[in-house]
Each structure stands twice: as structure tokens, then as C-alpha cells.
Amino acid sequence: MSTDTASSQSTETTWATLGGTRLDALAAGTTAHASSLWLVAVVTLVADGALTVYGIRLGLTEVNPVAAGLIADVGIVPALAILKGSAVAVAGAGWVVMPADYRGLVPAGLVLPWAFASVVNAVAIGLAL
Numbered sequence: 001m002s003t004d005t006a007s008s009q010s011t012e013t014t015w016a017t018l019g020g021t022r023l024d025a026l027a028a029g030t031t032a033h034a035s036s037l038w039l040v041a042v043v044t045l046v047a048d049g050a051l052t053v054y055g056i057r058l059g060l061t062e063v064n065p066v067a068a069g070l071i072a073d074v075g076i077v078p079a080l081a082i083l084k085g086s087a088v089a090v091a092g093a094g095w096v097v098m099p100a101d102y103r104g105l106v107p108a109g110l111v112l113p114w115a116f117a118s119v120v121n122a123v124a125i126g127l128a129l
Contacts, residue, residue: 027104027105030104031102031104037107037108040107041107041110041111049080051118052067053080056076060124060128067083070082088110
């Protein structure tokens with residue numbers, strides 16, 4: 001039988017205990033460069049969007065089913081504005097609620113998929129030309 005009671009156990013959870021040393025190190029590195037990461041996020045957003053528009057106008061197809069459906073419904077540029085704007089809005093909300101030591105993970109979370117998509121788009125366009 002335990003002498004601990006529900007009221008004697010701490011229910012407070014901190015981000016540091018959830019993350020572990022690897023996440024803490026990654027968070028520290030990204031947070032130290034957060035302003036640069038936001039700039040890179042904007043650049044990759046524009047690159048992905050521009051390459052997507054160019055690729056579709058060349059006759060390539062969007063492989064993301066959500067984006068493809070929205071593009072079919074409202075057009076290329078409005079669909080991309082909605083999708084990218086939504087992602088930035090969610091990231092902004094995440095930035096506000098994220099503990100300060102982990103905020104750099106937010107723009108990094110935008111940069112990674114948009115940079116990857118930009119590379120994929122550039123390769124697809126290169127192969128189509």
C-alpha cells in the first residue's frame with residue numbers, strides 16, 4: 001500500500017520534462033535563430049507558392065489532395081493564399097501559446113515542409129521542361 005495520495009502528488013508538468021535533452025537542444029538552437037527562421041519561412045512560402053503556380057500552369061498536377069480539391073474549387077492563387085494563410089495563422093497561434101524557450105520550433109515547423117515542397121516542385125518543373 002502506498003502512502004502517496006492524489007493530493008500529495010504534483011500534477012504540474014513542464015515542457016522541459018516532456019521534451020528531453022534532444023528536444024531541449026533543438027528548441028534552444030531554433031529559438032536562438034527564430035527571427036532568421038521566420039524570414040526563411042516567408043521565403044520558402046513564396047518559393048513553394050510560386051513554383052506550384054508555375055508547375056500547374058505548365059500542366060503538372062497538385063499531388064496534395066486537399067490542395068488539389070481547393071485549387072479545383074477556387075483557383076490556384078486563392079487556394080494557395082487560403083492554405084498558406086491558414087498555416088501561418090496556426091503558427092502564429094502556436095507562437096503565442098508556446099513557452100518562450102520552444103518558440104523557435106514554430107517557424108522551423110513551417111520551413112521544413114515548405115523547403116521540401118519547393119525542392120520537389122523545382123525538380124518536377126525541371127523534368128517537365
